[in-house]
Amino acid sequence: MNLVGPALDNLRFVHGLEAQSASNGCGTEALMADDDDFFSERADQSEVKARIVTKYFTTWARIITSRNAKVGYIDLFCGPGRYEDGSASTPLMLLSEALNIPALMDGLVSFFNDADEKHTNTLQNEIAKLPNISDLRYKPQIQVGTIDRSAADFFEKTKLIPTLSFIDPFGYKGLSRSLIQAIIKDWASECIFFFNYSRINAGVSNDKVLNHMQALFGAENLTALQKKLKAHHVRREPTIVAHLVSAMKDAGAKFVLPFKFKSNSDARTTHYLIFVTKHQTGYEIMKEIMAAESSHLDQGVPSFEHSSTRARLSGTLFPRALNDLEDDLVVKFKGITISTKDIYHQHNVDTPYVKRNYRAALGNLERDGRIKTDKPNRRADSFGDSIRCTFPTVPAVRK
Numbered sequence: 001m002n003l004v005g006p007a008l009d010n011l012r013f014v015h016g017l018e019a020q021s022a023s024n025g026c027g028t029e030a031l032m033a034d035d036d037d038f039f040s041e042r043a044d045q046s047e048v049k050a051r052i053v054t055k056y057f058t059t060w061a062r063i064i065t066s067r068n069a070k071v072g073y074i075d076l077f078c079g080p081g082r083y084e085d086g087s088a089s090t091p092l093m094l095l096s097e098a099l100n101i102p103a104l105m106d107g108l109v110s111f112f113n114d115a116d117e118k119h120t121n122t123l124q125n126e127i128a129k130l131p132n133i134s135d136l137r138y139k140p141q142i143q144v145g146t147i148d149r150s151a152a153d154f155f156e157k158t159k160l161i162p163t164l165s166f167i168d169p170f171g172y173k174g175l176s177r178s179l180i181q182a183i184i185k186d187w188a189s190e191c192i193f194f195f196n197y198s199r200i201n202a203g204v205s206n207d208k209v210l211n212h213m214q215a216l217f218g219a220e221n222l223t224a225l226q227k228k229l230k231a232h233h234v235r236r237e238p239t240i241v242a243h244l245v246s247a248m249k250d251a252g253a254k255f256v257l258p259f260k261f262k263s264n265s266d267a268r269t270t271h272y273l274i275f276v277t278k279h280q281t282g283y284e285i286m287k288e289i290m291a292a293e294s295s296h297l298d299q300g301v302p303s304f305e306h307s308s309t310r311a312r313l314s315g316t317l318f319p320r321a322l323n324d325l326e327d328d329l330v331v332k333f334k335g336i337t338i339s340t341k342d343i344y345h346q347h348n349v350d351t352p353y354v355k356r357n358y359r360a361a362l363g364n365l366e367r368d369g370r371i372k373t374d375k376p377n378r379r380a381d382s383f384g385d386s387i388r389c390t391f392p393t394v395p396a397v398r399k
């Protein structure tokens with residue numbers, strides 16, 4: 001039985017994640033081990049995943065509620081909320097943190113869905129035990145439903161309030177480009193999904209799961225990917241991830257930020273957590289959060305990956321290290337004077353660099369005489385947003 005339609009229809013009528021033009025204060029703008037073992041104990045990876053989602057949601061929700069009365073959180077594959085070892089998973093971690101934010105007591109509209117009724121029942125009971133849960137104006141909605149094509153159809157037709165959606169299936173069933181397109185289409189609506197690299201890596205060239213792969217990558221994009229993967233010396237992982245990023249951009253995302261998870265035993269990539277947004281501010285907030293969760297740094301540049309053992313640096317998505325950044329900046333900004341803040345905004349997208357890397361790189365460039373600043377006599381090692389940097393017309397080379 002397909003429960004998605006009715007389940008989500010309840011959502012629409014009971015507590016209104018659907019945007020209402022007049023009431024939202026903003027003019028017209030008003031969801032591996034063996035799957036069976038997944039919930040036995042909280043894996044290291046699951047904890048990091050849940051922490052990233054929770055930190056992002058709470059940071060983003062504070063910003064949104066300063067402009068909009070309501071803010072939504074949708075978890076389409078929510079699970080039971082607690083592992084058998086007693087540790088909390090994403091829904092409970094997120095709600096617990098949200099309950100500490102006064103603006104969310106009146107503004108948070110949350111929806112949790114899972115195909116397994118045992119999971120939703122457990123989650124319901126666990127949520128009911130959270131301290132102060134009854135203070136939420138909008139009671140969390142918990143429903144049983146199988147996410148399939150009809151979920152995308154539903155969200156396509158439904159205008160959402162500013163909503164962060166989390167999509168965390170076991171494999172790839174239910175994860176589709178059209179679903180992501182539908183849940184990010186409205187103002188300030190964003191998505192985080194857990195991409196099972198091992199399974200999708202196995203699936204991209206398997207005709208038996210062609211429909212799922214086409215749903216995720218798009219038919220043309222998948223054909224192009226399959227063609228590239230047949231070539232010799234192709235770097236399989238970055239190629240697959242690049243095509244996934246491209247699928248997200250086709251779905252309306254302007255910014256896509258992947259965070260890699262590696263197996264502890266052999267350091268092979270198992271998953272990616274992928275953040276999808278239309279807004280640079282969201283991208284930059286998530287970047288700082290993912291940077292802080294990175295397992296290692298190179299010259300202070302975060303790896304954007306989690307592994308307990310230091311993995312070899314092959315197959316990374318980004319170029320590395322501060323020296324590359326310094327050499328890049330003197331070329332990109334040659335002949336102009338520009339603030340630190342603008343340098344960061346204009347350069348950081350699709351790179352591994354976070355704000356502190358720009359401060360460090362610009363400090364090094366100034367010390368090496370490769371740029372000049374308008375505040376040369378400030379406190380040592382400080383590099384504020386407003387400092388203006390002048391880059392020579394002919395980039396000075398590294399000594």
Ligand SMILES: C[S@@+](CC[C@H](N)C(=O)[O-])C[C@H]1O[C@@H](n2cnc3c(N)ncnc32)[C@H](O)[C@@H]1O
Pocket residue numbers: 031038050076077078079080081089090091113114115116119145146147148168169170173174
């Ligand atoms: C990886 S677990 C989710 C874990 C959860 N996000 C957390 O952080 O604890 C995947 C969940 O999706 C559910 N599920 C599997 N297929 C589904 C589908 N098609 N629609 C909805 N839920 C599904 C499973 O019952 C399971 O609880």
